[in-house]
Amino acid sequence: MQPNSSVDFFDENERRVNQVVVKLYSLFTFAGPVMLAARYFNIFPKANYTLLFAYTLFFTVSSIFLFWFIRRVPYAHYTKYITLGALELLVIFLSIMPGISVFILYVLVPVLSCMYYKKHFTYRVIIACYIMMIASLYIRSRAVQPYPAGALYGIRWFITYGSGSTLEYIFCVILSYNVVSSAHESLQKQYEQDVRIRAMQTKLIAGFANLVESKDYTTGEHVKRTSEYVRRISLKLRELGHYTDELTDDVIDTMTKAAPLHDLGKISIPEDVLSKSGPLTDQEFEMIRKHPLYGASLIEKYLSGIETDEYTETARSMTLGHHEWWNGEGYPQHVSGTDIPLAARIMAAADVLDALLSKRPYKEALSVDETVDTIKRLSGKQFDPKVVEAVEAIRASLIAS
Numbered sequence: 522m523q524p525n526s527s528v529d530f531f532d533e534n535e536r537r538v539n540q541v542v543v544k545l546y547s548l549f550t551f552a553g554p555v556m557l558a559a560r561y562f563n564i565f566p567k568a569n570y571t572l573l574f575a576y577t578l579f580f581t582v583s584s585i586f587l588f589w590f591i592r593r594v595p596y597a598h599y600t601k602y603i604t605l606g607a608l609e610l611l612v613i614f615l616s617i618m619p620g621i622s623v624f625i626l627y628v629l630v631p632v633l634s635c636m637y638y639k640k641h642f643t644y645r646v647i648i649a650c651y652i653m654m655i656a657s658l659y660i661r662s663r664a665v666q667p668y669p670a671g672a673l674y675g676i677r678w679f680i681t682y683g684s685g686s687t688l689e690y691i692f693c694v695i696l697s698y699n700v701v702s703s704a705h706e707s708l709q710k711q712y713e714q715d716v717r718i719r720a721m722q723t724k725l726i727a728g729f730a731n732l733v734e735s736k737d738y739t740t741g742e743h744v745k746r747t748s749e750y751v752r753r754i755s756l757k758l759r760e761l762g763h764y765t766d767e768l769t770d771d772v773i774d775t776m777t778k779a780a781p782l783h784d785l786g787k788i789s790i791p792e793d794v795l796s797k798s799g800p801l802t803d804q805e806f807e808m809i810r811k812h813p814l815y816g817a818s819l820i821e822k823y824l825s826g827i828e829t830d831e832y833t834e835t836a837r838s839m840t841l842g843h844h845e846w847w848n849g850e851g852y853p854q855h856v857s858g859t860d861i862p863l864a865a866r867i868m869a870a871a872d873v874l875d876a877l878l879s880k881r882p883y884k885e886a887l888s889v890d891e892t893v894d895t896i897k898r899l900s901g902k903q904f905d906p907k908v909v910e911a912v913e914a915i916r917a918s919l920i921a922s
Contacts, residue, residue: 530712531638536595538636542604543591545629547584549611553577583607601637605630609650616657624686627654628693635701638708647694654690658683746879748780750871753918757911758867764907767863772835776864779836783843783868786816810852816840838862843869846903866905870896870912873903878919889919 553576560570587607594600609630616626627650634646662679673681755776759768787795790812794805801809820837828836842856842865849857851869861869877892887895893916900909 530708530715532596535598535601535637535639536591538633539591539595539600539604541636542601542608542633543584543587545633546587546604546608546611547580550577550580550584553580580611601642605634605646608633609653613653613657616654617660624689627686627690628697631690631694632697635697638701638705640702643698647698651687651690654686655683658686745781746875747783747868747871748777750874751780751867752777753915754867754871754908754911757914758907761907761911761914763911764863771831775832775835776839776867779832779839779864780868780871782816782820782836783839783872784812784816785819785840786812786814788819789815810844813841813844814853835864839864839868841865843872845869847905848902851903861905866908870904870908874912874919889916892919 553573557570557573557577560566560573587604590603591600612626612629616624631643631647631650634643637643659679662675662682752773755768755773759765759773790808794801794808797805817837817840820833820840824833824836839862841854842861845851845854845856845861845865846869847858847861847866849855873896874892877887877895878889880886893913896904896909896912900906904912
């Protein structure tokens with residue numbers, strides 16, 4: 522379980538349970554064709570073709586609607602009311618059909634409501650479903666020959682079966698609720714522990730970035746700004762229709778959080794080299810060119826087993842590949858094109874974007890237009906052309922510093 526800034530574990534659990542409920546609901550659609558076949562072979566000779574066709578059509582259409590609905594608003598809290606409400610209406614519909622006995626289904630929706638881990642919501646569902654159960658039993662008792670048939674009719678049938686169903690309902694609901702409540706408490710403790718661990722991990726990453734900043738002030742500010750540029754470029758790429766399968770919300774969030782580590786390897790570079798105002802010697806430049814390797818090594822050594830595999834690999838690829846060029850003339854591995862991970866290609870543009878916009882000991886800051894024009898000239902050479910298109914699209918939001 523990974524806590525997320527916008528969607529926590531319990532919201533995600535609610536989405537998954539909604540999917541389970543809709544899948545259960547859709548299974549009843551198959552009852553229509555089965556009953557039609559049974560009617561055709563005279564297994565249920567009294568079944569009405571028209572009603573069976575109407576049943577099948579209704580549940581097919583409503584199932585399609587519910588699947589669309591939970592995809593449209595997966596995290597809206599009213600979604601669970603609609604999905605469970607649809608399933609409960611199905612249970613009641615079946616319960617008042619002559620010749621069908623579905624007493625066990627009365628507890629289906631209350632049990633499923635326990636899986637949402639929301640106590641007050643479950644209370645409301647239990648009460649509502651109980652009222653609907655009693656109402657359906659009363660409707661059934663009004664039949665000339667209530668089913669199951671026996672010596673009881675009318676109000677006596679209702680009182681007898683209503684009392685028995687109430688006891689069974691209470692027993693099943695209490696048992697299910699207690700079991701799920703225990704699981705909920707355990708999950709809540711685990712979730713809170715994961716939140717604390719995630720906070721510690723965030724502080725650890727910030728500590729890594731601060732190590733870089735303590736050696737080179739401009740680099741420290743740089744890693745903070747480039748994180749925001751990575752986020753903007755990634756969102757714009759997706760908006761433009763590029764790499765949409767890869768750039769999910771989770772991936773963009775991971776890249777944004779990993780971006781501050783892209784210059785981590787500079788902590789292995791002597792401070793006098795990092796802060797040198799004049800031209801670098803060949804030896805010093807070669808030393809600088811190795812910082813992606815140093816950074817990737819540090820990430821593998823210190824983040825593996827602490828952060829998620831996805832985060833560690835993203836941070837490593839951004840650190841190792843943010844100086845690679847689209848045409849293969851970059852460093853340290855001289856890879857090219859799409860062999861460079863997408864996260865690294867985005868990081869490369871964000872890195873240069875901020876470097877050009879910012880004042881450094883050895884240069885003045887360029888204007889936004891000069892910066893974007895410079896990056897455009899390097900499209901297809903140093904940068905992925907699609908990434909350059911995204912940079913140009915966010916031109917208006919850039920500010921030289």
